[in-house]
Amino acid sequence: MTLNKKKKVAILQSNYIPWKGYFDMIAAVDEFILYDDMQYTRRDWRNRNKIKTPNGLKWLTVPVVAKGRYHQKIRETQINSDDWAITHWRSLENNYRKAPHFDEVAEWLEPIYLTKKFDHLSDLNRCFIEEICRFIGIKTKISNSWDYTLRDGKTERLADLCGQAGGNEYISGPAARDYVDEAVFLEAEIKLTWFDYAGYPEYPQIWGEFEHGVTILDLLCNCGHDASRFMKHVS
Numbered sequence: 353m354t355l356n357k358k359k360k361v362a363i364l365q366s367n368y369i370p371w372k373g374y375f376d377m378i379a380a381v382d383e384f385i386l387y388d389d390m391q392y393t394r395r396d397w398r399n400r401n402k403i404k405t406p407n408g409l410k411w412l413t414v415p416v417v418a419k420g421r422y423h424q425k426i427r428e429t430q431i432n433s434d435d436w437a438i439t440h441w442r443s444l445e446n447n448y449r450k451a452p453h454f455d456e457v458a459e460w461l462e463p464i465y466l467t468k469k470f471d472h473l474s475d476l477n478r479c480f481i482e483e484i485c486r487f488i489g490i491k492t493k494i495s496n497s498w499d500y501t502l503r504d505g506k507t508e509r510l511a512d513l514c515g516q517a518g519g520n521e522y523i524s525g526p527a528a529r530d531y532v533d534e535a536v537f538l539e540a541e542i543k544l545t546w547f548d549y550a551g552y553p554e555y556p557q558i559w560g561e562f563e564h565g566v567t568i569l570d571l572l573c574n575c576g577h578d579a580s581r582f583m584k585h586v587s
Contacts, residue, residue, distance in 0.1 A: 361519030453576030
């Protein structure tokens with residue numbers, strides 16, 4: 353008798369240079385679907401993230417065209433101007449150049465900021481996500497939600513996407529407990545597992561009191577390829 357191979361799938365909107373927990377979820381699954389067919393939300397993680405500085409936390413925000421486009425999807429959201437890239441890079445350089453592993457991170461990170469051009473937020477976010485995965489050794493397949501057919505229904509769509517990808521286990525972020533209907537996954541015979549972001553160890557971090565909720569670039573600049581020691585699912 354041949355047992356069906358287990359396949360874990362996660363479905364999440366793209367974020368700009370996300371925190372370490374985002375990448376831990378990618379590492380925990382076999383396929384990670386970027387769910388950028390969802391509505392773009394302002395003042396969210398889609399186009400911004402935090403870094404540490406000697407003066408506390410600082411937001412790095414990618415300017416996007418949002419005025420009057422309140423119902424646009426993330427994948428439709430356009431980047432507004434090119435000046436942001438050099439500003440972000442200078443902020444990263446100024447605040448992390450004293451970190452032990454900044455140079456090895458800068459080798460691949462700087463060209464993204466200074467030589468690549470992006471028109472849409474989804475393309476920018478995916479580029480950073482893929483390059484960061486490559487650096488820390490995450491080999492999970494990354495796909496887009498528009499690679500699949502999208503059905504109606506909030507939970508029904510997630511379960512159906514998971515099934516189309518060949519998944520029989522869906523890994524969900526804990527915040528989705530507020531709206532996910534577990535019965536839909538039960539009916540589809542897909543195991544629903546809630547991801548746990550708790551319990552991360554602290555790592556050597558510059559600039560004052562330790563902060564977990566910053567971009568993963570902070571971890572990479574401080575720890576380099578040892579970053580996996582401070583994550584749960586990256587080997």
